[in-house]
Structure formats: structure tokens, C-alpha cells
Amino acid sequence: MPLADENADNPYLREPPTDFEPIEELSEAEAERQVELLREAVREHDRRYYVENEPLVADRTYDALFARLRELEDAFDLASPDSPTRGVGGEPIEAFETVEHVAPMLSIDQSGEEADVSEFDDRVRREVGEVEYVCEPKFDGVSMEFVYEDGRLERAVTRGDGREGDDVTKNARTIGSVPQRLHGDHPDFLAVRGEVYMPKPAFQAHNRERIERGEEPFANPRNATAGTIRQLDPSVVADRPLEVFYFDVLEASELAESHLEELERFPDWGLRVNDRVEVVDDIDGAIEYRDRLLEARDDLDYEIDGTVIKVDDREAREELGRTARHDRYAFAYKFPARAEVTPIVDVAVQIGRTGRVTPVALLEPVDVGGVTVSRASLHNPEEIAEKNVDVGDTVRVQRAGDVIPYVEEVVENGAENEPGSHYELPDHCPVCGSAIERDGPMAFCTGGLACDAQLRRSIEYYASDDGLDLEGLGEKSVRQLVDAGLLESVADLYELEREALTGLEGWGETSAENLLAEINSSREPPLADFLSALGIPHVGPTTARELAREFGTFEAVREAAEDDPESLEDVDDVGTTVADQIHDFFASEANAAAVDAVLEHVSPRETELESGGDELEGLTFVFTGSLEDLTRSEARETVEAHGGSATGSVSGNTDYLVIGGSPGQTKLDDAETEDVPVLDEAAFRDLLAERGIEPE
CATH class of the missing domain: 1.10.287.610 (Helix hairpin bin)
Structure with missing residues (x-):
């Protein structure tokens, strides 16, 4: 051209x-x-x-x-608002404005049955006579309205309820295939419908990056697109690989006589159209088109879930009209869902809190038990070798307990894979570059807390119910603080400042003050809680309590781990394997430096866990909020010292939820659901007093 x-x-x-x-x-x-x-x-x-x-x-x-x-x-x-440079992101958006569409963005009547497609054709010919159909892929993305006035992009709006949607213009400007100004001899006013999508290769690469950063991957390209286009920060959208196909005119100052003519004009104006659009003479041609597209589906670099069949002639379209829900001139002939068997596109390496390396298969999205699955665990290198799993292989996917997807078997080897070949783990961690070492069937990153993936999960675990129980510091908030550069180590928790927190999206004065109060209350934790919070492999709350009972102080535990690991085996719950893991943890220079940094802010105290009686035997308590006269850790110690149990979450087995100031809403909601009695601090003390217990 x-x-x-x-x-x-x-x-x-x-x-x-x-x-x-x-x-x-x-x-x-x-x-x-x-x-x-x-x-x-x-x-x-x-x-x-x-x-x-x-x-x-x-x-x-x-x-x-x-x-x-x-x-x-x-x-x-x-x-200038329409400069190409406006597409690289901008100031964060406080909230999306709701905008009415120029014309209704209706849905499409659809079915996966050929008989329903023929019935659609019968109705069309009965009402308007013989017609030609335009056949297009049915994209599985996010439908949006793009409005141009005098050739300039004025707004981009999500479909919403079909009548109005969210104004996401700032985000749309960051997408390379969205022109800020139209080219050529364009209409003075043009409102077009387009499908925003994430190409499959880019989706798999983006998911791989998320997995390797320790973030939850998206389920499929459509979810990734929808989650991206509604980000409040346009710079985040600019960093993600979105594209657009334009496929319909909603309103224009000049309308063509047919749908095909409109699509042929789009490229002249700078609007990208799909290259698989075809015109057919009758419904048999449309059905044949759909069957051909189904065969080509896996070779496309974008997700489709069927074919859209549209009457070409505009006058006939107007005569056919619309219902309250859909246009009567169009029909979607859906593809059957992919079921259980699908190719492996790539393999990502996920690094756990303890450094364990878990290979994850990135799949062409597939339906498994009614759930769309785009990734599946490969468990460990030994299992990969046993099953001879490799990138490019077609595999059968199952869900363990209807929850966790995993690769059950290889159905067909990839064309470029030799028989018996399998995926090999990298020699170095993709996150921190440290060596990956094998330990029997497992593999581990040796980076310790110097590895960002292990760091993030370590902070999450440090703040979890099995750690120091820092309410308000969950997975989402930890990720936000790490990404903002406020947390580069566990020790950085104790150097957080209110001004830095309130400067982040979603943080107000109250939430910032509550978190800082939680962190400050953890500066003198019981030894058992601190040992558990460190995330030492195989050392959970129970083993941590046994270690605290045996050694009394943190220094004694550390000295035994470094100099006399065999002495650890005298502790209940600690055998040779666990003792070796504790020794290796403290022997790591990176871990030692991270622990020393935390100890500059935290003084674990010796905890007497010898039983003071069985007054609370059989009772289970959960604590939330800030207690005034004693910390939550001290309250848990008291309960456990007198035969009771203290857990981190409310369940049907919980007998009492004890609340202090600013209690966690989730625990309150769970208590209401499970009909668990709620005690304030005074009522808790009264209960203890009734049983002859006086907290120290």
C-alpha cells in the first residue's frame, strides 16, 4: 500500500x-x-x-x-493527547468512569449444534431472502468500544453490561495496535468494536515470568487480558503484551452498504483486522468455514472459541433487527471445549519458600472437569524423567482431588522430540542465578533468602499464622511492598514507615498504622514462634515448640545447629533428615546474614512451655487484633501451657475466637459462619479466671 x-x-x-x-x-x-x-x-x-x-x-x-x-x-x-508517546503509560487512574456506549454492544446468539445454525439460516432467509454471510473467528478476549472524532481517539470503553462500560482510554492508549489518530479518508465520526486479547505466545511468556517471580499465573489469555485492561496504573498495561482486532462498526457518520466493505476500509484507517475473514454464499459454506477454522485452531497465535456468522448486507441486517440481548443478523457457532488432552507449550520453574524447584507445564488451555486449565505440575525432575515429558508433547491432564492439575501421561511426543527425551531443569535458578542442586528426586535453589522468590514467600510465611501472625500482611500486600522496593529482606519489615505505606495504592492511614502496630508487637516473640517463622525446612509450629523446650534460647538452638547437629536428634519430632535441614539452613551464609539482620530488630524470648495443668484441655482458641494487657503470642502460650490449643484460623473445631483492637474481618466472618463464640479480652480473662488461670 x-x-x-x-x-x-x-x-x-x-x-x-x-x-x-x-x-x-x-x-x-x-x-x-x-x-x-x-x-x-x-x-x-x-x-x-x-x-x-x-x-x-x-x-x-x-x-x-x-x-x-x-x-x-x-x-x-x-x-498532545493524541501523540504516539501517550501510549507508554501515564499517571495512575483513581477510578474508572462509567460511560454509555454510542450504540448497544449486544451479545451474540450461539450454539455448538449444527442444527441450531441451520435454524438461524432458515429464519434469516424466511425474513429477508437469500443472503451472503461474512464468517469471522470468534475471539476469546475482551470486547471494547473505540470512539474516534475527527480521526482522533476520544475514548475506549469496556463492554460492561452492553449499554455502558468502564472508560479505560488511558490504558487503551498504551496498546500498540490502537491508533491514536486514524489514517486516510476516514469518517468524521467512527465508533468501532474491537477485541483486545493477549497473543498465546506472549501469554505463556508472561505466565512463565509470573510463576518464576512467585506470583499466581493467569488461568487463560482472556483472564490475563481482562485483568490487565482494568489496571489502575497505565504503565502496568503498557508492560503487558496486548493486541486488538477490530471487527464491527457500531456507529459512523458514513456507513458502507455491507459489512465486508467496512472491514476492507479498516486497514486504510489504521485499524487492524483479522486475516481469516471470508464471505460465503450460504450456510453450508459457513459450516465448512467453521470446520476448517476448528482444524487450524491450535496453530493460531490467539485464542478463539468458535466462528461468528454475520449477514453481510446492511439493509438486511437492519430489517432483521435485534432483541433486547442480541443482534438477530449474527450467530456464533461454538467449538467443542478441549478436553483433557493438550500440548505443552513451555515449562516454567517455580521456586518455593524453602528453595524447592517445581517445574510447571504451561499448556494450551484445556477443559478438565469443567475447569479451564492452562498449567499443570510436573512435580519433580525424577517424575519428568519417568514419564519422558518434554516441551511440545501432547499430554493428558488430570486434577488431583479435583483441585491441583497435573500431567498424567504423554499421549504423543512432539514432532521435534526424540523418543525417550525429556525436559531438563536449568542448572541455575531463573530468579537469582544461584545453582540448582538435586537432593534425591527433588531439586533446590541454593540461593536461600538471597533469592527473591524465596524472599517473598519467606516474608509471607514469617507473617503467616504459622509464623508471627502479622495480620494485614498477606500474599497480596507482601507482593505490593516487595514490588515497590520497600521490602528487600525480612528485616525490612521493621523499618517500614507510615509515609511510605500511605503512598501506595489501597493503603490509608488506618491500615498503615494497624500494620505497623502488628509489626512492633512482634519485636519480642516467643522463641517457638520465631523459630517457626524463619521457615526452616521441616520446622513448623510443633517442631519449633519442641526445639524451644529443649534448648530454651535462640542462641542455643543456633549453636547446636551449627556445631552439634546430632544433638538436635534428641528432640521429639526431629530425626536425622530434619536435623540435617536445620544444620544446612544455619550453615548457609545468605540465611545467616538474613537472620542476623532480623535479630537487630527482634529479641526472641525464652518460653516456658512446660505444662501448668490441663485446665483448658480439649479447647481450641484463635486470636485476632491487638490485645492490651498481653500480646497474642503470650495469650497462645498461656492456652497451650494449660492444655489447650491455639490455632491461626477459625474452623468448625474452634471453641472461641478472642478479639482485640482492629480484629481481622476474615476471622470474624468465619466465626459467624461456623457459629463460634467471640470473646473480647476481658471475657477471655474471665474465662481463664474461672478455671483458676492467671496469665503472667
Whole structure:
């Protein structure tokens, strides 16, 4: 396609110069002219790249032009809402405004049965006579409205309820295939419907990164797209690989006579269309198209779940009209769900809290027991070798206990895989670069707390019910604090400041003060709680209590672990394997440094856990909120010293929930659901007094 006439003399289109004159040598008029030319050029390069798939310049040259444009806009204060540079992100959005659509964005009547498709055709021919159909892939993404006025993108709105949706214009501007301005001879007003999606290869790569960072991966590309497009921070959207296909005109100042004519004009305006659109003479041709597309489904780099069949003629479409829910001129012929058998696209390496390496198969999304699955555990290197599992193999996926997906068997080896070959773990951790070492059937990252993946999970565990029970510091908040650079070690918890917390999204004065109060109350934890919180492999709350009973102080436990690990085996619950794990933990230089840093803020106290009686035997307590006269740790010690049990979460086995100031809402809700009695601190003390117990 020839370049637009208005761009023909633009020096930045073909073989553009990238050795620009210094900014300080330009006059304001010269800067304005250069900005104008660069914007035109960048828009044309975007169209050539995203729409025509025929780039004029190399990526490095494009980057130089783009950087120059941004530099000029900043230096001469020439920012513009429709500049291509607006697509790199912006200030976070406080909330999305609800906007009414130009025209209703209705759903499509659909079925997976051929008889229903034929019935649709019978009705169409009965009402408007013989027609041609336009057949398109049914994209499995997020449908949106894009409104252009005088060729400029004015707003982008999610489908919402079909009548109104969320204004996500700032986020949409960051997507490369969304033009800020239309090209060519475009209508003065144009509202188009498009499907935002995440390409499958980009989705798998993004999920791999999330898994290796210790984050929860997305279930499928559609969820990834939906979660991205509604991010409050456009810079997050800009970093994620989204694309758009445009497939319909909602409203325009100039309308074509057929749907196909509209789609043929889209590329001239810079709007990207799918290359698998076809026109057929009758419904048999539409059914044949659907069958061909089903066969090609796995080879496409985007997710589809069927075929959309549309009447081509606009007049006939108007005559057919619409119901309250869907347009009567279109029908979606759905594909059957993929069931249990699917190819492995890639393998990601997940690093656990203790450094355990778990290989995770990234799959083409598949239906397993009514649930869409896009990843499955490969458990460990030994199991991979036994099953000869490799990237590219087609495998059968099952769900253990209807919960955890796993690869059951290889159904067919990948075309490029030799018989008997299997995936091999990398030699080094993808997160921290430390060596990965085998321990029997398992593999472990040797980075310890110096590994970011282990660090994040270590902080989560340190704050969990099995650790120091720091309410308000769960997986989501830990990830946010780590990503913000506020936590680079467990010890950093004790250096958090209120101003830094309140500067983060979702944090107010109250939540910040509550968290800081929780952290401060943990500076003198019972020895058993501290030992458990460190996350030493195989040392949970029970083993930690036995170690505290045996050695009395943290220094004694550490000295035994480093110098006399055999003495650990005298402790109940500690055998040779556990003793070796405790020794290895303290022998690690990285772990030792991390523990020493925590000890600069925390003084574990010796805890007398010898039984003081059985007054509370058979009773289970859960504590939440800030107690005034004693800490939650001291309250748990008292309960356990007198035969009771103290757990971290409310269940049907809980006898009492004891609450202090700012109690956790989840525990309160669980107590109401399970009909568990709730005691304040005074009532708890009264209960103890009735049984002859006086907390120290």
C-alpha cells in the first residue's frame, strides 16, 4: 500500500536519519515542525507494523525516532493527547468512569449444534431472502468500544453490561495496535468494536515470568487480558503484551452498504483486522468455514472459541433487527471445549519458600472437569524423567482431588522430540542465578533468602499464622511492598514507615498504622514462634515448640545447629533428615546474614512451655487484633501451657475466637459462619479466671 500523500515528503519514513541535532540548537518553531513530522512518521510506522505487517524500518531505528519525539515534547512542552508517546503509560487512574456506549454492544446468539445454525439460516432467509454471510473467528478476549472524532481517539470503553462500560482510554492508549489518530479518508465520526486479547505466545511468556517471580499465573489469555485492561496504573498495561482486532462498526457518520466493505476500509484507517475473514454464499459454506477454522485452531497465535456468522448486507441486517440481548443478523457457532488432552507449550520453574524447584507445564488451555486449565505440575525432575515429558508433547491432564492439575501421561511426543527425551531443569535458578542442586528426586535453589522468590514467600510465611501472625500482611500486600522496593529482606519489615505505606495504592492511614502496630508487637516473640517463622525446612509450629523446650534460647538452638547437629536428634519430632535441614539452613551464609539482620530488630524470648495443668484441655482458641494487657503470642502460650490449643484460623473445631483492637474481618466472618463464640479480652480473662488461670 502506498504511503499517504500527506506523508510523502516526510524524511522520517524511509531510511530516516537518527543522528539528530542537539536540542539546545533548535528554535521553538523548528522543534514544533520536527515533532509534527515525527508524529506522522511514528503513526505510519505503527500502522505498517501492526496493521500491514510490513515494517518500513528496523526496530532500533523506530526506537530512535520514538525517543527523539518524546525528548522534543518534554523539552519544548509540546505534549498532545493524541501523540504516539501517550501510549507508554501515564499517571495512575483513581477510578474508572462509567460511560454509555454510542450504540448497544449486544451479545451474540450461539450454539455448538449444527442444527441450531441451520435454524438461524432458515429464519434469516424466511425474513429477508437469500443472503451472503461474512464468517469471522470468534475471539476469546475482551470486547471494547473505540470512539474516534475527527480521526482522533476520544475514548475506549469496556463492554460492561452492553449499554455502558468502564472508560479505560488511558490504558487503551498504551496498546500498540490502537491508533491514536486514524489514517486516510476516514469518517468524521467512527465508533468501532474491537477485541483486545493477549497473543498465546506472549501469554505463556508472561505466565512463565509470573510463576518464576512467585506470583499466581493467569488461568487463560482472556483472564490475563481482562485483568490487565482494568489496571489502575497505565504503565502496568503498557508492560503487558496486548493486541486488538477490530471487527464491527457500531456507529459512523458514513456507513458502507455491507459489512465486508467496512472491514476492507479498516486497514486504510489504521485499524487492524483479522486475516481469516471470508464471505460465503450460504450456510453450508459457513459450516465448512467453521470446520476448517476448528482444524487450524491450535496453530493460531490467539485464542478463539468458535466462528461468528454475520449477514453481510446492511439493509438486511437492519430489517432483521435485534432483541433486547442480541443482534438477530449474527450467530456464533461454538467449538467443542478441549478436553483433557493438550500440548505443552513451555515449562516454567517455580521456586518455593524453602528453595524447592517445581517445574510447571504451561499448556494450551484445556477443559478438565469443567475447569479451564492452562498449567499443570510436573512435580519433580525424577517424575519428568519417568514419564519422558518434554516441551511440545501432547499430554493428558488430570486434577488431583479435583483441585491441583497435573500431567498424567504423554499421549504423543512432539514432532521435534526424540523418543525417550525429556525436559531438563536449568542448572541455575531463573530468579537469582544461584545453582540448582538435586537432593534425591527433588531439586533446590541454593540461593536461600538471597533469592527473591524465596524472599517473598519467606516474608509471607514469617507473617503467616504459622509464623508471627502479622495480620494485614498477606500474599497480596507482601507482593505490593516487595514490588515497590520497600521490602528487600525480612528485616525490612521493621523499618517500614507510615509515609511510605500511605503512598501506595489501597493503603490509608488506618491500615498503615494497624500494620505497623502488628509489626512492633512482634519485636519480642516467643522463641517457638520465631523459630517457626524463619521457615526452616521441616520446622513448623510443633517442631519449633519442641526445639524451644529443649534448648530454651535462640542462641542455643543456633549453636547446636551449627556445631552439634546430632544433638538436635534428641528432640521429639526431629530425626536425622530434619536435623540435617536445620544444620544446612544455619550453615548457609545468605540465611545467616538474613537472620542476623532480623535479630537487630527482634529479641526472641525464652518460653516456658512446660505444662501448668490441663485446665483448658480439649479447647481450641484463635486470636485476632491487638490485645492490651498481653500480646497474642503470650495469650497462645498461656492456652497451650494449660492444655489447650491455639490455632491461626477459625474452623468448625474452634471453641472461641478472642478479639482485640482492629480484629481481622476474615476471622470474624468465619466465626459467624461456623457459629463460634467471640470473646473480647476481658471475657477471655474471665474465662481463664474461672478455671483458676492467671496469665503472667
